[in-house]
Amino acid sequence: DAGVTQSPTHLIKTRGQQVTLRCSPKSGHDTVSWYQQALGQGPQFIFQYYEEEERQRGNFPDRFSGHQFPNYSSELNVNALLLGDSALYLCASSLGLAGNNEQFFGPGTRLTVL
Amino acid sequence: ELKVEQNPLFLSMQEGKNYTIYCNYSTTSDRLYWYRQDPGKSLESLFVLLSNGAVKQEGRLMASLDTKARLSTLHITAAVHDLSATYFCAVDETGANNLFFGTGTRLTVIP
Numbered sequence: 001d002a003g004v005t006q007s008p009t010h011l012i013k014t015r016g017q018q019v020t021l022r023c024s025p026k027s028g029h030d031t032v033s034w035y036q037q038a039l040g041q042g043p044q045f046i047f048q049y050y051e052e053e054e055r056q057r058g059n060f061p062d063r064f065s066g067h068q069f070p071n072y073s074s075e076l077n078v079n080a081l082l083l084g085d086s087a088l089y090l091c092a093s094s095l096g097l098a099g100n101n102e103q104f105f106g107p108g109t110r111l112t113v114l
Numbered sequence: 115e116l117k118v119e120q121n122p123l124f125l126s127m128q129e130g131k132n133y134t135i136y137c138n139y140s141t142t143s144d145r146l147y148w149y150r151q152d153p154g155k156s157l158e159s160l161f162v163l164l165s166n167g168a169v170k171q172e173g174r175l176m177a178s179l180d181t182k183a184r185l186s187t188l189h190i191t192a193a194v195h196d197l198s199a200t201y202f203c204a205v206d207e208t209g210a211n212n213l214f215f216g217t218g219t220r221l222t223v224i225p
Contacts, residue, residue: 031211033211033212033213035213041217041218042118042202042204042215042216042217042218043157043202043204043213043215044215045212045213045214048210048211048212055210056208056210056212058212090156090157092211092213094211097210097211098209098210098211101211102147102159102162103147103159103211103213104159105149105156105157105158105159106156107155107156108155108156
């Protein structure tokens with residue numbers, strides 16, 4: 001049973017560039033959430049996708065956008081990268097939107113912006 | 115704005131000792147989660163607490179939830195080195211898996 005997978009593992013970009021991160025949810029899950037974890041901090045919720053629509057969004061600018069595909073996989077896009085976007089980006093999947101359905105986290109993508 | 119505070123932020127303890135990590139939050143949510151994170155790794159789910167008075171135990175770790183006090187505790191019994199990690203509590207404010215994480219407690223167990 002495949003867990004949550006993310007790609008790439010590491011990524012280095014320069015300021016102003018754009019980046020796309022990818023996530024495949026755990027088998028049987030249909031909801032994907034994205035989190036940003038800066039060094040030494042707890043993860044922060046970016047947004048959540050269900051049925052190919054953004055359902056909830058955290059306090060992140062419009063430079064952060066996403067997409068969910070019919071197979072439930074998801075992408076996170078960040079435009080006009082800033083140094084402060086350097087972080088570990090975590091994808092989590094769950095079944096449906098109910099809060100009592102546990103989220104499972106992927107291994108993360110480490111983004112470095114130079 | 116929802117606040118989730120953990121204390122202590124750093125904890126160094128000897129093997130065999132007991133200790134408690136506290137998680138205070140500012141919303142009325144009754145859904146609280148505990149995660150473990152090893153350096154450079156992702157989050158591992160430890161406990162899911164979904165009601166007032168919920169208590170769950172796994173090995174040397176026990177978590178509890180008091181929604182009236184807006185407090186969750188993670189108790190460590192007879193610590194071993196393998197428990198060294200950062201522990202996060204997270205609150206689901208909206209009931210739709212939008213998790214708000216605390217700052218984490220970095221635990222180091224000294225032989």
